[in-house]
């Protein structure tokens with residue numbers, strides 16, 4: 580036990596950035612563009628390529644060892660990325676001056692507007708974030724076990740998990756989640 584603590588201390592000393600005062604959480608914009616969207620795309624790309632002939636499931640023969648690893652990594656990254664935002668007390672839509680997707684169009688919500696949605700319902704955001712974390716965790720665990728069934732099931736409903744949060748915190752006025 581003591582040894583472990585000493586080791587942790589040594590590691591902290593070596594990697595100051597990882598310990599010490601907590602690094603600020605990324606903005607929602609940064610998390611979406613750098614982690615959530617690209618990793619979700621990885622899941623969709625791999626699963627779209629691996630449909631069976633009936634189109635009602637995945638053919639594990641079409642999923643390479645590398646694909647399973649990429650699926651597992653994508654699941655972990657989405658889960659961990661969105662949980663960082665879930666745990667924040669106050670989320671920041673975007674860095675000052677950064678325009679979010681669609682903001683050039685005056686009819687679309689900008690970062691300032693999204694910030695008001697985020698501030699109005701922090702608990703609701705956390706719930707949506709946890710739903711995505713659970714879905715991503717299912718992908719990671721199933722990919723680790725090379726179990727195509729749950730990967731197929733989650734990949735098929737993942738966009739509705741994204742849209743559930745988007746329709747509330749990105750463009751709540753719109754009946755259709757933004758594309």
Ligand code: HEC
Pocket residue numbers: 607608609611612615616619672673678679680693704705707708709711737738740741742744745748749
């Ligand atoms: C818990 C809430 C939540 C979940 C879940 C969520 N998002 Fe988002 N997302 C947001 C919010 C809020 C915005 C608008 C603010 C912004 O763009 O930064 C956004 C914006 C985006 C953007 C535009 C980013 C930009 O500004 O250029 C993309 C792309 C995106 N999300 C992808 C996804 C995908 C893919 C998923 C599902 C795998 C997902 N999101 C799940 C909250 C969420």
